[in-house]
Amino acid sequence: MTAALPWPLAYTVSGDDCAAPVPLGYAAPLAEAVRHLAELGYHGVEVQVRESGAHAAEALARTVEAAGLQVLGIGTGPVAAQDRLTLTDPSPDVRRHALSRLSGAARLAGALGVPVTLGQTRGTFLPGLEDVQRAWAERSVRQLAEEAADHGSRLLLEPQSRANTSLWHTPEEALAVVGSLDAPAGLVLDTHHLDAEGVDAVRAVADHARVTGCLQLAAPGTRGPLATGDQRLPALLTALRSGGFTGWLTLEHTQDGDSRAAAARSRAALTTAAAGPT
Template identity: 70%
Template sequence: MTRPLDTLPWPLAYTVSSDDCRTPMPLGFDAPLAEAARHLAELGYDGVEIQVRDVGAADAERLRAAVAPTGLRITALGTGPVTAQDGLSLTDPAPDVRRHALDRLLGAVRLAAALGVPVTLGQSRGTFLPGLAEPQRHWAEQAVRQLAAEADALGTRLLIEPQTRTNTSLWHTPDETLAFTATLDAPTGLALDTHHLESEGLDPVTAVTEYLPATGCVQLASDTGRGPLTVGDLRLPPLLRALREGGFTGWLTCEHVQEGDSARAAARSWTALRDAATTGLS
């Protein structure tokens, strides 16, 4: 097993797919959950962020059993497959599709609570259609209020990921996201993704510094092609330094395309972060 990443003061996770997904998500390790966790533990990762599709609290033991033998922790649940694999969103014009999407997301919230981890919300908030923007915004906002309230009632937290406008019509920047979450009665947070920040013209170091108090996790990818991280990435040392100086208490997740070989992609990102930590945190 590779020596632990002892120069990094936060848990380092990698995106994986739960076995309920039709196929592994392209931004995560391309293997069944237990196999992916084993490879990542051997590389020196601390945890996994699990993308789920159709699950509920009853599935908690199954996920624990798949990951526990490796010693990794489950850091969070992601909900991307709800939309990416089944086409469900909170803004679909069809009421039954919206209800199905909300039921799936509520199931993920309940599973996250059973596991004692947060749940992230990304593209499942949907895309507006011509002439329907206002009702679609209302549908999404009402659904997210329900998700946040359910998470809070169960003792966990919803993290909303600002995403580029090619993915969703809602909450592209941290400012837009926080303007909405300020209207919620339940506590929520941000999942900041370097790819989405850069796609919206935002500098990740500046964004992390400004929005750190609300940030639960930072998702990382290369600045070109959303690939694995590379040694010498000039963004990484100042990003890690900003997290340390700001007192960040969350976790980091490598979320990127696999470029054909997940084991090599994960190793590249692990090595790049260790190198950056040696430079940025020394």
């Protein structure tokens, strides 16, 4: 692993099926992005997909592995962000379409042997429909977790801020869902969403490291690239180590107009924090 980091280091990228590059990922076509990230010393990528299924696994793996990287996870943000499909939409057709897209991503993840993540595609509540929408989401997440397990993947549920979704904002809320499932599942923790919900990120990582498959990182406040000297980074790395974390780290943040510079800056900040005092 990179300079004292015992876990794979990934960057968010857009799959070729995305309508546009995801704003929190490398702003380039996939083949270009993975080539640049390999040159910068990354180990892998977390690929955000919109409509890809298992049929796309071979081509995706070939593109990423040609650069010397690995696919570490499949993300599903564009299903909601680009096509407005969610599991809590009042329209049954939209809900079915959303679950179909997510199930395709789970099958893709299974073909690649990696987890699939779920964030904002669970949706938001409308006044008076909260209880029924929660039931829709819970039923769909159970189906998605089973689909992932049946195809050799594992669902990772991401606690997100209420600006993104009406459901499961804290690690404890997400863990209650994970614990209710009949299939293996875990968490994605994202420092931006933890901050937005007033959750201490270091404490959350320390408490939930073993059930967390991925930690997503961004600078506090700005959600931009990490900065060398950020005093929280050494504490987060210590919490991961002491908590027995066995997943991967993903840089998921704004690009500040230059993805290559943003990726280089974040990697340098992390490796400096991992190296300890000089």
